[in-house]
Amino acid sequence: MPTKSLERWNRDGAHLEEVLKKAGYQTTLQYADNKVDQQITQLENMITQGAKVLVVGSIDGTALGPVLDKAHAAGIKVIAYDRLLNDTDSVDYYVTFNNYKVGQLQGQFIKDQIANMKTPVTLEPFAGSPDDNNAKYFFSGAWDILLPMIQDGTITVPSGKDPKSDDEWQSIGILGWGSDKAQAEMENRLNSFYSDGSKVGIVLSPNDSLALGIAQALEGAGYTPGDEYPLLTGQDCDAANVKNLVAGKQSMDIFKNTEKLGDETAKMVDEILSGKEVEVNDTKTYDNGKKVVPTYLLTPEIVTKDNAKEILVDSGYYKASDIGL
Numbered sequence: 001m002p003t004k005s006l007e008r009w010n011r012d013g014a015h016l017e018e019v020l021k022k023a024g025y026q027t028t029l030q031y032a033d034n035k036v037d038q039q040i041t042q043l044e045n046m047i048t049q050g051a052k053v054l055v056v057g058s059i060d061g062t063a064l065g066p067v068l069d070k071a072h073a074a075g076i077k078v079i080a081y082d083r084l085l086n087d088t089d090s091v092d093y094y095v096t097f098n099n100y101k102v103g104q105l106q107g108q109f110i111k112d113q114i115a116n117m118k119t120p121v122t123l124e125p126f127a128g129s130p131d132d133n134n135a136k137y138f139f140s141g142a143w144d145i146l147l148p149m150i151q152d153g154t155i156t157v158p159s160g161k162d163p164k165s166d167d168e169w170q171s172i173g174i175l176g177w178g179s180d181k182a183q184a185e186m187e188n189r190l191n192s193f194y195s196d197g198s199k200v201g202i203v204l205s206p207n208d209s210l211a212l213g214i215a216q217a218l219e220g221a222g223y224t225p226g227d228e229y230p231l232l233t234g235q236d237c238d239a240a241n242v243k244n245l246v247a248g249k250q251s252m253d254i255f256k257n258t259e260k261l262g263d264e265t266a267k268m269v270d271e272i273l274s275g276k277e278v279e280v281n282d283t284k285t286y287d288n289g290k291k292v293v294p295t296y297l298l299t300p301e302i303v304t305k306d307n308a309k310e311i312l313v314d315s316g317y318y319k320a321s322d323i324g325l
Helices: 007-022 036-048 065-073 099-114 133-151 166-172 179-193 208-220 239-247 258-273 308-313
Strands: 053-056 077-081 093-097 121-125 202-204 253-255 295-298 301-303
Touching: 007 258, 036 053, 036 065, 053 065, 053 258, 065 077, 077 258, 093 099, 093 258, 099 133, 099 202, 099 253, 099 301, 121 133, 133 166, 179 208, 202 208, 208 239, 239 253, 239 308, 258 295, 301 308
Parallel strands: 053 077, 077 093, 093 295, 121 202
Antiparallel strands: 253 301
8 A cells, every 4th residue: 555644545455454354365564655665665575475466556656567577477466456557567457446437526516516606616626646647537537527617718717727638637736645735735826816805616626635735725714614615626535524524614525435445356356366257347448558457447426515424424434423423
């Protein structure tokens, strides 16, 4: 796993390890502190220790080719976990959510809300870490819906930080998905482009880590929950963000049930090691630059203040007290 600094990776790692151990497998779980060299060293150690399958949530999806080649040379199967491993033949399967769909859900939510707003509406868009392959899918899904509304004048972007195509998403990417970096960027935009008293109406945040920093910047600039609070998107349903959702500081979130992701990954591990056919449901979409990687896609869903209890508490994913309900 890439880091312990984001809540979701702690949940992912712990759950996947638990499921595999219950199935009788020996496991080694490592976190790389968002340091590529550290992750490479961890993988090399796992290869030396005789791993049969590597499940890799990468930091930089393009940096692991040589060490994965060593794994393949040793007969080890490689599963890319929620982040595609790029520019290498040495990846066998990919397990993830439909990440373009995540962006579509965010973009469509914004579009639906704009129908009830006075136009033009001001928007400030953010994108994820430039070294994370998933970030381009999140952005493309949303931007394919929002860009036409910018082009026809329904939406304006006072900062001018509106990529002219999906391919330019990295120009507004926040390295490492850092909350502090997102907060600093939002503060800069508010100070530079809204000092005349105008208000930002919408902030496209691709995930919860960025949304936390953006919400901090909004609070620091005097925005309070209510009718004039900006529409703010997110993804991952981290507990702190769901609390913000309940408090009116975030408008929506995307729930990717990472327990299901772990369950599907564990099932794939078992299929590989027992010699069964590995179940996938997408063999066309995920070209990593060397090969199209067979993929199992799961479906994300929208969470709002109105359905948070039903989706997150009634399912057992959170206790009501965990998320301010």
